[in-house]
Amino acid sequence: MGITDPKTFTVTIIGGGIGGLTLAAGLLRRNVRVQIYEAASAFAEIGLGLSIGPAAHRAMPLIDPQIRAIYDSLVTTHADSPGYESFKDTWFEVIWAGGEKEGDLLMDLKALPSGQTTLRRADFLDALVRLVPREIVHFGKRLESLAEGGDGVLLKFDDGTTVSADVVIGCDGIRSKVKESMLPEESKRTQPRYSGMYGYRAVLDMKDMVDAVGDQRARVSTMYIGEGAYGISYPIMRAQKVNVGVYILSEKWDCDTWVRKANREDMVRDTENMGRYVKSLVERMPDPSQWAIFEHPHISTFAQSRVSILGDAAHASTPHQGAGAGQAIEDAHVLSELLGDSRVKSAEDVVAAFKAYDETRRPRSQRVVTSSKENAYLLCLCMDGVGDDEAKLRDTFQQRLHWLWDLDVQGQVEQARVKMAAYMES
Numbered sequence: 001m002g003i004t005d006p007k008t009f010t011v012t013i014i015g016g017g018i019g020g021l022t023l024a025a026g027l028l029r030r031n032v033r034v035q036i037y038e039a040a041s042a043f044a045e046i047g048l049g050l051s052i053g054p055a056a057h058r059a060m061p062l063i064d065p066q067i068r069a070i071y072d073s074l075v076t077t078h079a080d081s082p083g084y085e086s087f088k089d090t091w092f093e094v095i096w097a098g099g100e101k102e103g104d105l106l107m108d109l110k111a112l113p114s115g116q117t118t119l120r121r122a123d124f125l126d127a128l129v130r131l132v133p134r135e136i137v138h139f140g141k142r143l144e145s146l147a148e149g150g151d152g153v154l155l156k157f158d159d160g161t162t163v164s165a166d167v168v169i170g171c172d173g174i175r176s177k178v179k180e181s182m183l184p185e186e187s188k189r190t191q192p193r194y195s196g197m198y199g200y201r202a203v204l205d206m207k208d209m210v211d212a213v214g215d216q217r218a219r220v221s222t223m224y225i226g227e228g229a230y231g232i233s234y235p236i237m238r239a240q241k242v243n244v245g246v247y248i249l250s251e252k253w254d255c256d257t258w259v260r261k262a263n264r265e266d267m268v269r270d271t272e273n274m275g276r277y278v279k280s281l282v283e284r285m286p287d288p289s290q291w292a293i294f295e296h297p298h299i300s301t302f303a304q305s306r307v308s309i310l311g312d313a314a315h316a317s318t319p320h321q322g323a324g325a326g327q328a329i330e331d332a333h334v335l336s337e338l339l340g341d342s343r344v345k346s347a348e349d350v351v352a353a354f355k356a357y358d359e360t361r362r363p364r365s366q367r368v369v370t371s372s373k374e375n376a377y378l379l380c381l382c383m384d385g386v387g388d389d390e391a392k393l394r395d396t397f398q399q400r401l402h403w404l405w406d407l408d409v410q411g412q413v414e415q416a417r418v419k420m421a422a423y424m425e426s
Contacts, residue, residue, distance in 0.1 A: 007032055009347045011339060012155070012165035014143050014178050016043050018050070018121065019311035019328035020171030021128040026063035026332055028132070030340025036132065037155070037163070039142035039172075043129050048203060049236050049243040050121045053091075055407040056326030057114045059333040062410065070127040075117040080239040081219040089115045090220060092234075094397070097226035098275030106225065107394050111405060116221045118236050118243070143177040146307065152347070153306050166347045167306045167354075169335065171328075174296060176313035182304050190297040195318050197293045197376055199247040200267055202285040206235070209242040212280040218242060223379060224278050227388070229271060230379035231278045244281055246271060247320075249380050253292045262288040293318050295373060298366045303354035306347055310335065315365040320375040323404060327365045330409065334361055337413045338420055352423035360416040364407075371400055 011027055013020045016038035024034050052071075060068035078087035091111035096104050142158045146168060155163045170178025180187045209218035219239060224231035231246045248270045267288045271278050296316035302309050311328030338344065338353040377383040378396060386392045 006345065008345055009033070009166040009350060010035055011350075012037065012153070012163070012168045014155075014168060014170045015039075015172035015176075015313070016137065017171060017173065017311075018125055018128065018325060019332060020169075021125065021132060022063060022067060022329055023169065023171060023310060023332040023335060024136075025067055025128065025131040026336030027339060029064045030336060032336075032339050034132075034136055035165075036137045037141040037143065037157070038137065038139050041139050043125055044122070048120065048201070049118050049234070050124060050325050051116065051118045051234070051322050052326040052329060053323060053401075054111055054114050054405040055409055056329040057117070059329055059409045062413075063329070063333050063336055064131065066131055067128070070131075071117070071119070071124065074119040074123050074127065076119065076236050076238050077115055077117055078220055078235070081235065084216075084219050087115070087220050089113065091116050091401075092221045092223045092232075094223045094225060094393075095217075095277075096275075097224035097229075097231060097278050098273050099226075102275040103277065106390065107397065109397060109401065111401075116234060118221075118234050120236065143172065143181075146178065146181040148305055148307065165306075167350045168308070170307070170309040170313045171311055172313050174294065174312045174316040176309060178307065179299070179309050179313050182307045182309065183299060183301070186299060190299050192294045192296055192316065194253040195293045195295045195373055195376070196251055197247050197249055197318070198253065198290045199245050199293060200262070200270075200282075200285060200288055201243075201245045201291060203236070204242050204244055204281075204284055206240055206242060208284055209233070209244075212284050213277045217277060224274065225379050225381060225393075226274045226278070227381050229274055229278075230376075231271075231274065231281065233281070244285065245319075246274075246278060246282065246285075247293070247376065247379075249376070249382070255292070258292045258294065260290050260292075262290045264288055266290070295369055298369070301358050302362050303358040305351055306354070308335070308354045308357060314362075315369050317369040317372040318376060319372070320379060321368075321372045321401070321404065323368050323372060327368055330407070330412070331357075331361055331365070333409060334413055334416050338416055341417065341420070343421070343424065349424060353420050355423050356416045356420035359419050360412060364412075368404065371404070375400065 010033040013036045079085045091109045094106040144156045153165045221234035233244045302314045310331040381388040
């Protein structure tokens with residue numbers, strides 16, 4: 001604890017996923033005390049691949065240089081495939097899935113300077129764990145509820161234990177208990193909702209992928225755009241394997257679970273107009289299941305008094321522009337800088353920091369939720385005013401992605417500092 005900057009509060013983080021651990025690392029680097037409560041018996045990540053865009057990539061070293069170093073050491077890029085070094089700056093190539101232009105290139109989407117970077121979520125999480133001291137982590141602690149009182153925030157866990165916290169940040173995912181307790185009435189109206197699309201997913205060996213779609217389509221991240229559906233593929237694990245997804249527009253999801261069994265006939269029917277590439281991928285996808293794509297309705301605030309939420313707990317989005325994890329990293333950057341600020345010494349000061357975080361991050365992250373869903377319509381050639389018009393597709397892709405990627409990440413923090421200072425003076 002720095003002598004010139006004493007902090008009289010401890011930050012309690014609920015949830016030990018990538019968002020929670022990234023935030024913890026950033027706070028610890030700034031001499032902010034942290035305690036982590038994780039529901040599982042060990043750190044674990046759900047899902048396969050992870051990719052972040054340029055803005056979050058720039059934010060990583062500002063949170064903690066070790067986070068960026070870890071990420072960069074684990075990622076797969078196009079340069080991992082010999083002969084494809086010239087695609088280092090490519091995010092995705094976009095091609096026509098079917099119709100008269102089947103297989104033709106619509107555009108090469110560049111994401112400067114990082115290009116496409118992918119890794120296994122579990123590998124990244126395992127590495128982040130090493131940045132957090134074991135003694136500050138409490139496993140098997142599934143939150144039931146929280147309530148603020150005069151002395152802090154009382155946390156109740158399902159094992160019957162309670163903990164009193166100075167301030168709390170919920171990093172506990174799309175079904176966040178922190179959010180439910182923070183906004184009990186609003187949460188009833190803003191439960192995660194089906195977004196109007198489901199998908200099929202698989203991981204294929206690179207050899208099988210090359211057999212299916214050829215060497216370039218296998219080794220260069222590709223979006224296959226089609227009417228009412230789209231496909232996606234990108235190399236992972238140093239280009240030894242390829243992550244594949246096919247997403248289908250469908251208004252109804254008549255199932256209580258997020259995943260339901262399907263059969264090959266379902267998959268063939270859903271992709272019958274998607275052309276030879278997607279047809280070939282579908283033939284090689286094993287054990288078909290349909291995965292419902294959910295999103296988080298907008299809520300009125302990400303913070304209330306001494307409690308705040310981050311990442312999917314606040315703004316879970318669909319995967320159609322690859323921005324979900326990046327938004328959690330942007331959240332962690334702003335929060336770690338505000339709470340590490342020398343003017344933030346007490347829990348009362350944190351209240352002002354939380355307000356500034358909410359005002360700064362909520363408009364952007366909620367716009368990402370909206371634009372991600374809209375991106376599905378763009379990829380399925382049914383966005384109003386765009387459809388399958390080549391020129392409009394190119395322009396719309398560029399406009400939307402550059403808004404997402406060209407963020408001044410440090411400027412965002414400085415804006416939040418100004419807001420925080422105003423709240424502290426009022």
